[in-house]
Amino acid sequence: MTALSGSRTGARVERLPLSRFTTIGVGGEAEVWTVSDHAQLAEAMAAPYRILGGGSNLVVADAGLSERVIRLSGEFAVTDLSPGPESTQGQLITGWVGGGVPLPGLLRRLRQAGLSGLEGTVGVPAQVGGAVWMNAGTRYGEMFGGLHTLEIATPESVRQLSPSELPWGYRDSAIPRNHIVTRVRLKLSYSTPEAVGAKMDFADLARKGQPKMRTPGCAFKNPSDGSGGKVSAGQLIDAAGLKGSQMGQAMISPDHANFIVNLGGATAADVHALLELIREKVGIRLELEYELWP
Ligand code: FAD
Ligand code: EPU
Numbered sequence: 001m002t003a004l005s006g007s008r009t010g011a012r013v014e015r016l017p018l019s020r021f022t023t024i025g026v027g028g029e030a031e032v033w034t035v036s037d038h039a040q041l042a043e044a045m046a047a048p049y050r051i052l053g054g055g056s057n058l059v060v061a062d063a064g065l066s067e068r069v070i071r072l073s074g075e076f077a078v079t080d081l082s083p084g085p086e087s088t089q090g091q092l093i094t095g096w097v098g099g100g101v102p103l104p105g106l107l108r109r110l111r112q113a114g115l116s117g118l119e120g121t122v123g124v125p126a127q128v129g130g131a132v133w134m135n136a137g138t139r140y141g142e143m144f145g146g147l148h149t150l151e152i153a154t155p156e157s158v159r160q161l162s163p164s165e166l167p168w169g170y171r172d173s174a175i176p177r178n179h180i181v182t183r184v185r186l187k188l189s190y191s192t193p194e195a196v197g198a199k200m201d202f203a204d205l206a207r208k209g210q211p212k213m214r215t216p217g218c219a220f221k222n223p224s225d226g227s228g229g230k231v232s233a234g235q236l237i238d239a240a241g242l243k244g245s246q247m248g249q250a251m252i253s254p255d256h257a258n259f260i261v262n263l264g265g266a267t268a269a270d271v272h273a274l275l276e277l278i279r280e281k282v283g284i285r286l287e288l289e290y291e292l293w294p
Helices: 038-044 103-113 128-134 193-205 233-239 268-281
Strands: 012-017 029-035 049-052 058-060 068-072 091-098 147-153 158-161 180-190 250-252 260-262 291-293
Touching (some): 038 068, 068 180
Parallel strands (some): 049 068
């Protein structure tokens, strides 16, 4: 076993199986740095690293990773929804919300407080930073729509920027890999708990057909239909007759063909084999939505 590097600044450094942090439940070991403030983060970024969010879009290799894996905690997991000076009568510009805050819990708070702007992201089991990095969302809205300011850390600097400085696309933010979204300020409208709740419940209805088992969400992005819309990758995989296909303990969900699920004891190799099968059998080229580590 490799010796742990240890931390000068008080970051927690542990060798852990990443299967513990991924929603599919696969992944070998890595040196995990749990950081609570900027000094600890700067130390963690001093060697090759990857940043882990909610692990809800990741397939980590069974052999694990040689890079450090950084997890945001402490001041990066705090939610301050109090109004900032830019707020107006109709619009709330919040204080800082940490990149390590779980998105589902944040949405519950917005629902209770009647704050509108992120309803379309309901049901995305991400952390705020990961959801911003991917511009996660649904046809009812994306993370981008609720952002006012981003704070991004790299080994060289920590800077703040407006989301309008970046292009935002479908499951894409243009934030370079390993630029860490440490905190954001949100731009929300004052509404009522009933109205916000109704919008969330409506967006959530689209998830009725999604499997309830361990999964990293949709495997492939929906390809363009050639006229500005999207075709469901799930529908294409379904039409290729692949629902229920199994490799080891991983299966293409019989409920929704764009979801690979863990039947219990699946490995990353099982998931890779299913991704290959899909690529081989579906006639058109599909772009992977999952991140494969490494
Ligand atoms: P991770 O999976 O941990 O990491 C994904 C990528 O984000 C990695 O490159 C990682 O390095 C990077 N990252 C993580 N945190 C940060 C950070 N703080 N700063 C910079 N980069 C970071 N997605 C949708 O868009 N819409 C959906 O409707 C949807 N439904 C899902 C349903 C289920 C049941 C599941 C399991 C997943 C679903 N997903 C959906 C996929 C997933 O939730 C999103 O891709 C999400 O954005 C991943 O965020 P995460 O925090 O889990 O990131
Ligand atoms: N369909 C099939 N067979 C299947 C799956 C879907 O025929 O196996 C059909 C459905 O019947 C429906 C159409 O395809 O007519 C669209 O399906 P769905 O409404 O489930 O939407 P999707 O395009 O497959 C997208 C996102 C999901 C998001 C849902 C709900 C992508 C890749 N997927 O799925 O996002 O939750 O809409 O808003 O954009 C994710 O990105 O990880 C993800 C889960």
